[in-house]
Amino acid sequence: MDNDYITHAWDRCTGQYRLDVNGAPELQRLDAGNLGRVLEEQHLFVEIGSAEMAHLIKQMLRFSEDALLPSPDCTLLLLDAGGIALHAVGTEIEGGRDVRYSGMDAGFIWREEYVGVTGPSLCLHDMKPRMVHREEHLFRNFVEMACCAMPIWAPSGALLGVIDSTYSRSGYAKSAYVSVMPLLAQLARRIEMKYFARNYQDHVILSVNRLNDYTDHDDEALFAINENGVIVAAEFALTKGTIGDAKGGLVGANVRDVFDVSLDKMLDDHHRAEKSHSRTLLRNTGRHDGLRVFSLPDKVSFTAVVNGILRNTPHSRDEASVQVHDSLLALSGDDAVVSENIRRIHKVLNKNISILLLGETGTGKDTLARAIHRASDRRDKPFVAINCAAIPESLIESELFGYEPGSFTGASRVGKQGKVMAANGGTLFLDEIGDMPAALQGRLLRVLEEREVTPLGTTKASPVDIRVISATNKSINDLVQQGGFRTDLLYRINDVVLSLPPLRERSDKIRLVETICQQECGVSEMEISAEAWNIFLGYSWPGNIRELRSVIRTALALSDGNAIRCEDLPERLVTGERAGGRVTTAPAITPPWSDSDALERNRILAELERHHWRVIDTAKFLKVSRNTLYRKMRLYGIMDADA
Incomplete structure (x- = not known):
C-alpha cells in the first residue's frame, strides 16, 4: 500500500470503526420507501447524473476496445453526500450479472463504517479523488475490485456527491486505471456545471475560462447574474489564475465591477457571437482571457430573461x-x-x-x-x-x-x-x-x-x-x-x-411517452418495442413525469439509433421491484367493442394477416406509425398467433 491515504483509511477503519479485516462488510441498504424519498429529494442530481453516466459508459466501452482503458466490464455508481447510491449503470448490470451483493446498486450505503476501505468511501471521507486497487481494500469481498472515485461539488461549495467507477474483476496493475480518473473528473465537472445552470435557470449564466478554445471545463467558473447585473451565485473549479479573487468577494458585486463590462454589453456581444458562431465575447488579458454566456433562461426574449429591465431583444432559441x-x-x-x-x-x-x-x-x-x-x-x-x-x-x-x-x-x-x-x-x-x-x-x-x-x-x-x-x-x-x-x-x-x-392514474401515458421522446431526441418517430411499451404502461411511476423523462433520456442515450428496447430501460422498470409492487401489463379493451372499435379492430387484424404479421409493412399500408399500430394492437388485444 503505497499511498498515505490508504494507510490512514485502514487505521481509521480498524481503529475508529473496529472493522475486522478477516470478516465481511455489513452492507446496508435503504428500503424502497426511504430510497424513494431520497431519490425525490435528489431528483435533479439523479436526472443530470444518470444522463451523463449513460454517455460516459458508452465512451468507456469504446476506449476499452481501443485498449485505452483496461476492461469494458465496469459499473458507474452515483452517490449522494451521505454515501447513498442513487443510480448505477454499467456493462455488468446490463449483462445480467448480479452485482447487488457487492453493493453496486441504488440504495446501498458506501460509508467507511459499513464497507471499509473503498474508492467511494475514501472519496466521501477525504472529499478528494481516490483510487483503491485490489488488496488495498479492507475486506476480502472487494480484493478483486479496482475503484476510482471523484467528488462532485454543489453550487454552495458543499459536497454534492461522488461518481465512482468500479471494475469488479481487476486483472490489471493499478497504473492501468490512472486513465479512468480524467474521465471521471470531466464527468463530475459536467454534472456540476449543469446542476448550477439548472438551479439558476432564471438568471443569465456567465462562463469564464482562460483557455481560448474553451475545450476544458476544469478551469471554468460560472456566475449567475440577476436582472440588475448583480452576481447572485458563483461556481468555481480551478479559478485562482482566472479571476484572482475569492468567491465570497464576488457574490453581491455587480458584473461591471468584476469584469469591466455591463450586462447590456455582455448580452449584445452574445448576440454578435452567436451570429458569427464565435464563443468568445471579450478579451482582457489583464483580468481574464474570455467571457461567454453559457446559458440563458428558457425564454423567448431577453425581456423575460432579465425581468423586463433590458430592452426586448429576440432570443436565439426557436420561439x-x-x-x-x-x-x-x-x-x-x-x-x-x-x-x-x-x-x-x-x-x-x-x-x-x-x-x-x-x-x-x-x-x-x-x-x-x-x-x-x-x-x-x-x-x-x-x-x-x-x-x-x-x-x-x-x-x-x-x-x-x-x-x-x-x-x-x-x-x-x-x-x-x-x-x-x-x-x-x-x-x-x-x-x-x-x-x-x-x-x-x-x-x-x-x-x-x-x-x-x-x-x-x-x-x-x-x-x-x-x-x-x-x-x-x-x-x-x-x-x-x-x-x-x-x-x-x-x-x-x-x-x-x-x-x-399522478402519472400512474393518467390515461394519456402513451401520448406523454411519445411527446417526451420527440422532445429529447428531436425526431417525430421513435421506435419503441412492444415489450418496452408494456413496461412503460404498466410501471407505477412513483417519480411521475420527472422520472419518466429521466428514464427516456437515459434509454435514448443507451439505445442504438432511434429505437428503445427493453434492455435500454432501468432494471427497476423491467423487474417492477418497487414499493408499489411488480409491473403489470396494461389491460386491453375487452369485448363488446363499440361498432367503430370493432370495425377498426377487424381492419387491423385483416391487414396484419394479409402482410404476414409484418408490423412495418402493415403500418405503412395503414399510413400510421409503428408505435400507433402497436398501441392499437394492445388496445384491441391483437396478438400474433405464431408468437
Whole structure:
C-alpha cells in the first residue's frame, strides 16, 4: 500500500470503526420507501447524473476496445453526500450479472463504517479523488475490485456527491486505471456545471475560462447574474489564475465591477457571437482571457430573461419550439382530469386570482406554473420561483423580502432585492409552500393582503403587483388541522385549487411517452418495442413525469439509433421491484367493442394477416406509425398467433 491515504483509511477503519479485516462488510441498504424519498429529494442530481453516466459508459466501452482503458466490464455508481447510491449503470448490470451483493446498486450505503476501505468511501471521507486497487481494500469481498472515485461539488461549495467507477474483476496493475480518473473528473465537472445552470435557470449564466478554445471545463467558473447585473451565485473549479479573487468577494458585486463590462454589453456581444458562431465575447488579458454566456433562461426574449429591465431583444432559441414545449395547449394532453384543469385555468388566466397546485413530486407543478405565466397577460413580466423547502429557514426571509445594506452580519454591502419585489408585475411561484416556516407565513400573508413589501433593515414599504401561484406535494388541509399552516394564508392562496394526477392514474401515458421522446431526441418517430411499451404502461411511476423523462433520456442515450428496447430501460422498470409492487401489463379493451372499435379492430387484424404479421409493412399500408399500430394492437388485444 503505497499511498498515505490508504494507510490512514485502514487505521481509521480498524481503529475508529473496529472493522475486522478477516470478516465481511455489513452492507446496508435503504428500503424502497426511504430510497424513494431520497431519490425525490435528489431528483435533479439523479436526472443530470444518470444522463451523463449513460454517455460516459458508452465512451468507456469504446476506449476499452481501443485498449485505452483496461476492461469494458465496469459499473458507474452515483452517490449522494451521505454515501447513498442513487443510480448505477454499467456493462455488468446490463449483462445480467448480479452485482447487488457487492453493493453496486441504488440504495446501498458506501460509508467507511459499513464497507471499509473503498474508492467511494475514501472519496466521501477525504472529499478528494481516490483510487483503491485490489488488496488495498479492507475486506476480502472487494480484493478483486479496482475503484476510482471523484467528488462532485454543489453550487454552495458543499459536497454534492461522488461518481465512482468500479471494475469488479481487476486483472490489471493499478497504473492501468490512472486513465479512468480524467474521465471521471470531466464527468463530475459536467454534472456540476449543469446542476448550477439548472438551479439558476432564471438568471443569465456567465462562463469564464482562460483557455481560448474553451475545450476544458476544469478551469471554468460560472456566475449567475440577476436582472440588475448583480452576481447572485458563483461556481468555481480551478479559478485562482482566472479571476484572482475569492468567491465570497464576488457574490453581491455587480458584473461591471468584476469584469469591466455591463450586462447590456455582455448580452449584445452574445448576440454578435452567436451570429458569427464565435464563443468568445471579450478579451482582457489583464483580468481574464474570455467571457461567454453559457446559458440563458428558457425564454423567448431577453425581456423575460432579465425581468423586463433590458430592452426586448429576440432570443436565439426557436420561439415556436419553446412555446409548443411549455404551452397550456401542449400540457392539456388527452387525460380528462388534466384537460379539465386547463379549461379552468383559461377561465381565470388574466384575472388576479391565486392558484394552488396540488400533486405528488414530479407531476409537473413547476412546468404548469410557468405555462400559466407565459399564457397570461403578465408574460412579458418576470416569473420568479422560490422553493420554500430548499432554502434554509434562516435565509428564506431575506430571500423573499430582501434586505437593506448592513441589515445583519454577512449582508451584502449593496443590499439585496427580495424574490417578491423581483416578481413585481409578474408571477411569484411559491413551490413547496407547505414547508414554509410558520413565522414567515404571517409576513407573506401581510404582503398578499397589503400588496406591499418591507425589506429587512427598513420600515419603508414598497408597493408590489404580483400574481401568486403556489404548489405543494403535501395535504395542505392536514397541515392546517395540525397547526402547521395558517388558515388565513390558505384562504389567500387557494382561490382556485388544481389537483395534478399522478402519472400512474393518467390515461394519456402513451401520448406523454411519445411527446417526451420527440422532445429529447428531436425526431417525430421513435421506435419503441412492444415489450418496452408494456413496461412503460404498466410501471407505477412513483417519480411521475420527472422520472419518466429521466428514464427516456437515459434509454435514448443507451439505445442504438432511434429505437428503445427493453434492455435500454432501468432494471427497476423491467423487474417492477418497487414499493408499489411488480409491473403489470396494461389491460386491453375487452369485448363488446363499440361498432367503430370493432370495425377498426377487424381492419387491423385483416391487414396484419394479409402482410404476414409484418408490423412495418402493415403500418405503412395503414399510413400510421409503428408505435400507433402497436398501441392499437394492445388496445384491441391483437396478438400474433405464431408468437
